[in-house]
Amino acid sequence: MRKYFARALEDIARDDPRVVLLTADLGFGVLEGFARDFPDRFFNVGVAEANMAGLATGLAEAGYIPFMYSIATFAALRPYEQLRNGPGLHHFPARLVGVGGGFEYGTNGLTHAALEDYGVLRLQPAMQIVVPADDAQAANALHTTYDMPGPVYYRISKREGLHIPALGGRFHPDRAECILDGEDALILSIGAITDEALAAAELLHDEGIRPTVAVVSSLNPGPNEDLKALLTRFPVALTVEAHYASGGLGSVVAELIADNGMGCRLHRCGVSDAPDALSGSETYLNNRHGIDRTSIARTLRESPGL
């Protein structure tokens, strides 16, 4: 997805001279095209995320649309106050691109596991969150949102070739996109782990449990009206995300249910334990922390509300 996203950014930069790309010394194999085609608008700021966020603030004040690129944890957490006091408080159109959601950096360890990136960023009222589920949606989402007036955080998958046919690349910040129809339960998924959520739903369909699967790709604001309409239709909902179970989509949906006095029972499939130091692949770690297809299917199957 990150290469697809970078190509889309190059296309946008060709037509819009306001686009500037900053990277905190990351993007090997991803950003070379932008650097080659737009050398005057590409800056490797060094391993200095806090300064990158401040630079973006100064650039945005003058009318530029600066993109900041790094690994998701470094992008979102190291310069958090700079993002808050800079693009956040100023309502400037700076864009933060965080690569590698959840355990996508696998064996690199917990410092590289983005488990709270969009959860903490969504607390900033001005910050639009965009978490695409596949490559085509990432490109579409970028084209749709890159010139929004306020700041945007893009959580971009490190995996390449992500393709969810039923999604058809659709993106609208106010829409939850249904990619599988069913009548027994609702699965709400966000980001690249949507392929696991869909696989879990297909496992359940084979067993005679038929959940609807809808993809949420934006938060703060998210597709609240679509979500409310969906939540009224099902007795049980399950959120799926490569993120701590607290703070992200699961919390957003819990808030919606509570705020609107809805009766839907909610299960949140996310990382709910404190991860230990054991190394492994993304597949291994997703399984260990209960966000792989088998765990997702089990959580819904065992729901007392079903």
Place this chain on the structure above:
Amino acid sequence: MSSKKINPASLRRIILEESKRAHVGHIASALSVTEIISVLYSDVLHIARPDDPERDRFVLSKGHAALALYAALTLKGFLTLEDLHSYCGDGSLLGVHPERDLVGVDFTTGSLGHGLSFAAGAALAARLDGSPRRTYALLSDAECNEGAVWEAAMFAAHHRLCNLTAVIDCNGQQALGKTADVLQMEPQTERWQSFGWRPIEVDGHDPVALQAAFADAVRGETPSVVLARTSAGKGVSFMEDKVEWHYLPMTDEQYASALNEVAADR
């Protein structure tokens, strides 16, 4: 740029009056930068209108000296006296730290260590635009405790942002003590020089020397830093270099005494 000169003593009087009326502190921090702000807004910053895209940018990175800025913006005619008198009132845009929503304020500040990065970004934007506009950032010496200041310093030097000037209000005082006792920042001159900046050391309460320093700062191919040697609370003898005046509001007696000293200085 308006040709109207701003007298440092006028800034001091406003700082005292508004601090007393609002019963708030941070008085010494504002008094420390009165000559710097006065020279910047009288002789240095090119600001035809506060919304002119080609205006010079000013980042008050030590946001707790905002009252000195409000006073200058008022004397420049960008703010009204009514605006000024709303300082720290309910619903006012003039708080203890500056907000961008206020006319004449380019960047919201208040948390230390952010402003030099904002300024480096603004200077980079001017370069990308091919614009001659310049960017100035005023920091406190203790603010240089923040690591992010040095990230910005490295970036600006690496990219030779010669359209950027930083001013360090070297008053040697910070919230809980002397900078020399809390976290030694000297030798500032050598530190900035080693980071690739051109340091210009100056008496920060001498307007003529400050004018010369700012004129010198636009020369050269690297960013410049004016190391302004100042005293916190300058102009009010009982406040000068006293840690408590980072915080305290004035009593009636202190206010009368302070006003007398500032009036005598005019």
